[in-house]
Amino acid sequence: MASSDDERPRARGGAPPGAAPVLTASNLLGRIGLDAAGCARRLTFLSFDAADVENLAQLRAVAHANVDGIVEDFYGHLLSFEETRRLLADPERVARLKKLQREYFLRMLEGDFGHDYFESRLRVGAAHASTDLRPEWYLGTYSLYLRLLGGRLLEHYRDEPDTLLALLGSFTKVVFLDMGLAIDGYILSGYVDRTLAQDYRRMAEVAEQALAEKADLEQAKADLTGMIVHDLKGPLGGILAVTQLALRQASGAPSDRHFAQIQRSAQDLMRMIENLLEIDQMQEGRLELRLEPVAIDGLLAECSAEYRAAAEIAGMTIAVAIEAPLPVLMTDRWLLRRVLNNLVVNAVRHSAAGAIDLAARLAGAQVEIRIHDSGRGIPSADQAALFDRARRRRGSHREDTGLGLVFCKMACERMGGTIAIESTPGSGTTFVITLPAEASL
Ligand code: HEM
Known part of the structure; x- marks a missing residue:
């Protein structure tokens, strides 16, 4: 029917x-x-x-x-x-x-x-x-x-x-x-397919929401950390100013040495804070370059002058060797100076004694800056991890925060250049920075 x-x-x-x-x-x-x-x-x-x-x-x-x-x-x-x-x-x-x-x-x-x-x-x-x-x-x-x-x-x-x-x-x-x-x-x-599709959609929504919440939380954590790190600069600047003043009025008393030590520690701390803040800025693409003519020989001389005392205390010398002619580069003076500071501090910290050599020369279309220490060197198996933020977090070898070299790499790349390491255990380490010479005056 x-x-x-x-x-x-x-x-x-x-x-x-x-x-x-x-x-x-x-x-x-x-x-x-x-x-x-x-x-x-x-x-x-x-x-x-x-x-x-x-x-x-x-x-x-x-x-x-x-x-x-x-x-x-x-x-x-x-x-x-x-x-x-x-x-x-x-x-x-x-x-x-x-x-x-x-x-x-x-x-x-x-x-x-x-x-x-x-x-x-x-x-x-x-x-x-x-x-x-x-x-x-x-x-x-x-x-x-x-x-x-x-x-x-x-x-x-x-x-x-x-x-x-x-x-x-x-x-x-x-x-x-x-x-x-x-x-x-x-x-x-098609009921089964539709129901499955709905289930998958729901699962995808739940997963997406969980990811978004996690990202929000991480962002909030990062913002908070950034704020705290930034706020640390205030009191630290105060300490630096006071030690500077005290050292200017140095009378040869034993306390001068203490002030000098406090100043070095405060400078180290300031450098680490700035590394952290600038790494974040570079990662988020917020770091604007402030380009100006920079004479590399002058910059290396400034840097060696700043760390000469610290090097001498550690029983080391700092020498600068410039191979002329060296063009004046259009680059970010402050950023490059901070890269050099990090590398020189590294060299002082990791060489028991001996010489730290800062050198610069024109190599084809690049200006090459070399920072050499006569320290114990870094095994090649450890070298790749030095510039990698994720791997530095897991175990830092050469520095307190482990972020100095991460900062150097990001900053060199931000300036259009590169950084590399040449090292053999027992015969020291050389960091080689190259910056494009065509950006020169
Ligand atoms: C032994 C179980 C059931 C039988 C034999 C049955 C029988 C039918 C038949 C013959 C139709 C017409 C289908 C067509 O348009 O060709 C129909 C439609 C429908 N049935 Fe059932 N049904 C059963 C269970 C249920 C149950 C548990 C519900 C739940 C409320 C339900 C709700 C409906 C609805 C909403 C329609 C569509 C009505 C429309 O066309 O507006 N049925 N059913």
């Missing part, structure tokens, strides 16, 4: 955005590759035979007499659960559904399980998938049919338990046939 619902292409209304494409009648069986032989095979698997057809015919009388009550009880049950009630808010829809439900139920007892029957059951499954009714609610509802019809049958066959069992057994086979086709209908409508 072909009921009126066979002609309608799919459930009306209620289909969410992204729902399955319209499923036209008479094409679903083909789409799951279910031909006449396949349909017959399903019935055989359910052990459906002529006796069942007879049993269904016997059931029809009771079913027709009770169908209205069964349908009422059916929707009474669905309206008592939040998950199913939400789809039945419109009384007109419920009235329409009751009529369709009546046809659906009675058709189960017709005994005509041909192509049209299979097709219509697939479509009803697909129609429910389009309303986004989860399959457990839809499939669970089939048990209602058994309970509602079973109760009515009991009234008729109370004294014939064998008949009652046989009738219910045949009806149960149809229920399971319909449930199987309902599942196929859900799969055909």
Whole structure:
């Protein structure tokens, strides 16, 4: 039998955005590759035979007499659960559904399980998938049919338990046939793919949110650290100013040495703070170069003068060797000076005694500055990590914060140049800076 619902292409209304494409009648069986032989095979698997057809015919009388009550009880049950009630808010829809439900139920007892029957059951499954009714609610509802019809049958066959069992057994086979086709209908409508896609989307949203929160937190931490580091410059500047004053009025008293020591420590601290702040600025692309003509020989002389006392205390000498002619570069004087300061402090700290040589020359299109110490040298396996911030964080070898060389590399690159290391354990270390000479005057 072909009921009126066979002609309608799919459930009306209620289909969410992204729902399955319209499923036209008479094409679903083909789409799951279910031909006449396949349909017959399903019935055989359910052990459906002529006796069942007879049993269904016997059931029809009771079913027709009770169908209205069964349908009422059916929707009474669905309206008592939040998950199913939400789809039945419109009384007109419920009235329409009751009529369709009546046809659906009675058709189960017709005994005509041909192509049209299979097709219509697939479509009803697909129609429910389009309303986004989860399959457990839809499939669970089939048990209602058994309970509602079973109760009515009991009234008729109370004294014939064998008949009652046989009738219910045949009806149960149809229920399971319909449930199987309902599942196929859900799969055909793309419900599984849609649900998975929704789950993945939700998971992606949760992950994105967690990442955004983590990034916010890290930013807040970085901002706070930056602020604290920046604020340290104030009191440190105060200490430097006072020690400077005290050293200017030096009288040869033993306290002078202490002041000089305090000044060196405060300068070290200031240098580390500036490294940190400028690394952050360079990483965020905020460090503007202040270009001006810079004579490299003068800059190296200034640098060696600044650290000569510290070097002498450590039993070292600092020498500057310039190979003329050396062009005047257009670069950031303050930044380059800070790179040199870092490298010279490094050299003083890591050479037990001996000489620190600062040299500069023109090498093709580059100005090359070399800072050599006669310290213990750095094994080549450790050299790559020296300029890498992430690796410095894990274990610093040559400096307190481990960030001096990271700063030097970033600053040299910011000025359009490079920095490299040449070192052999036992015979000292040379840092080689190159800066483009074409940026010269
Ligand atoms: C044994 C279980 C069920 C059967 C046999 C059944 C039967 C049907 C039938 C025959 C249709 C018409 C399909 C079409 O348009 O071709 C339909 C549609 C529908 N059913 Fe069910 N149904 C069942 C369970 C449920 C449940 C649990 C709900 C939950 C509230 C539900 C809600 C709906 C809705 C919202 C529609 C679409 C109505 C529309 O077209 O506006 N059904 N059902």
